[in-house]
Every structure is written in C-alpha cells, then in structure tokens.
Amino acid sequence: MAPDASTTREALLQLTAQHLGPEALTTVEDSRISAVSTDTEPLPLSPVCITQESVPRNLKSDPAAIMVGLESEIPRWEPGSVVKWTAWQMGYDSPADATHAAAHLKQAAEAWNKADVGVNFEFVALAKDANFVLSMVVIREMCLLVSAYFPNRKGLNFLYVYSLAFRPDFRKSLWKVLTHELGHVLGLRHELAMDPNLSVSKAMRYKLARKIHFR
Ligand SMILES: [Zn+2]
Numbered sequence: 571m572a573p574d575a576s577t578t579r580e581a582l583l584q585l586t587a588q589h590l591g592p593e594a595l596t597t598v599e600d601s602r603i604s605a606v607s608t609d610t611e612p613l614p615l616s617p618v619c620i621t622q623e624s625v626p627r628n629l630k631s632d633p634a635a636i637m638v639g640l641e642s643e644i645p646r647w648e649p650g651s652v653v654k655w656t657a658w659q660m661g662y663d664s665p666a667d668a669t670h671a672a673a674h675l676k677q678a679a680e681a682w683n684k685a686d687v688g689v690n691f692e693f694v695a696l697a698k699d700a701n702f703v704l705s706m707v708v709i710r711e712m713c714l715l716v717s718a719y720f721p722n723r724k725g726l727n728f729l730y731v732y733s734l735a736f737r738p739d740f741r742k743s744l745w746k747v748l749t750h751e752l753g754h755v756l757g758l759r760h761e762l763a764m765d766p767n768l769s770v771s772k773a774m775r776y777k778l779a780r781k782i783h784f785r
Contacts, residue, residue: 579725598657598672645721649688661706678748702727718751
C-alpha cells in the first residue's frame with residue numbers, strides 16, 4: 571500500500587460523514603454476523619461478473635490480456651498481507667439484508683483463509699482500518715449480483731452487492747458469488763477470458779471462472 575493510502579482513506583471517510591452524516595459510516599457488528607449454511611441449491615442463473623474488464627476481441631490472442639487486461643502490470647499483494655474489510659449497515663432495504671450480506675462475505679473470506687494462499691482476509695470494525703468496505707448499490711441489472719476489484723494501492727476499495735443478490739433464489743447462495751469475487755481481490759483472473767470463441771459476456775460469467783475456485 572502506498573504511504574499516503576491511509577491519509578486518502580481517512581479523507582474520503584471524512585467527506586462521506588460530512589455529506590451523508592456520521593451514521594453513513596455505521597458498520598455491521600461482528601457479533602451479529604453468524605455462520606451461514608453452505609448446503610445450498612445451484613444458482614438459478616449464472617451471474618455476470620464485471621470485475622474483470624472485457625478485452626477487445628482482436629487482442630484476445632495476446633497472452634498478457636488474460637493476466638493484465640489492458641493495464642501495464644499484474645498487481646499482487648505481498649505474501650503475508652492481510653486484506654482487512656468491513657461492512658456498512660446503511661443502504662440496504664433492511665438491517666437484516668446488511669447482516670446477511672456481511673455473514674456471506676465472512677463465509678467467503680473464511681473459505682479463502684482455509685485455502686491458505688498466502689494472503690488472508692480479516693474483518694475489522696471500522697472503515698478507517700479497512701482495505702475494502704462491503705456496500706449496497708441499488709441496481710437491478712440482469713444477473714449482476716456482486717462486483718469487486720483487483721489488488722491496488724488505493725486507500726479504500728468497495729465490494730458492491732446489488733439488488734438481485736437478495737432475490738430469494740440467489741440469497742442463500744450469495745457466499746458462492748462472493749467467494750468468486752474475493753478471488754479477484756486476491757488477483758485471480760477468469761481462466762477462459764482469452765478464448766476467442768466465447769463472447770465477452772460468456773467469458774466473464776461466473777460459471778466458467780468458478781472452476782478455479784470450487785474444485
Ligand atoms: Zn469474475
């Protein structure tokens with residue numbers, strides 16, 4: 571993380587509190603986040619993942635495209651890094667939805683921690699101590715449930731959960747989609763993004779990239 575990352579984060583949080591009120595920074599309490607059942611039905615539809623940007627079809631034969639997209643580097647966390655996260659409580663249709671999303675993210679984070687990939691996730695109580703915040707966005711885009719980010723030097727990142735994630739047939743499986751998105755936070759790319767025979771939307775589909783994370 572860049573030396574000024576925490577300064578940037580605090581400035582952003584201060585502005586948020588000034589404009590929206592200090593309650594906007596209220597987080598879900600760790601004690602209210604309980605374990606979720608991992609015994610779930612398959613997802614009714616394959617969610618679309620927009621975290622990995624699409625690459626123009628004429629660049630798809632370039633091996634670098636799958637790894638770095640159109641950027642100039644492959645960002646990675648230092649081995650041993652701890653990616654700290656928290657969850658904002660406001661913005662959801664109900665407090666129960668905020669707790670639900672946080673519980674499923676915790677389940678996903680624990681799955682990655684158990685996999686022991688050299689970088690761990692840790693829940694923290696306040697956004698001022700976090701690398702990313704789980705936050706709700708009201709978008710009812712077809713099949714868009716969650717979006718995340720790749721490793722970077724920003725002071726604060728967001729993992730967004732969208733309206734569809736709370737539909738009854740997606741709700742119980744949210745942790746699966748979040749596990750995929752945390753893979754991107756760790757730096758993983760879609761394994762089939764270079765396939766010239768796949769449309770961009772299919773190349774970004776969770777169902778295909780899920781092979782990386784769930785075998
Ligand atoms: Zn993805």
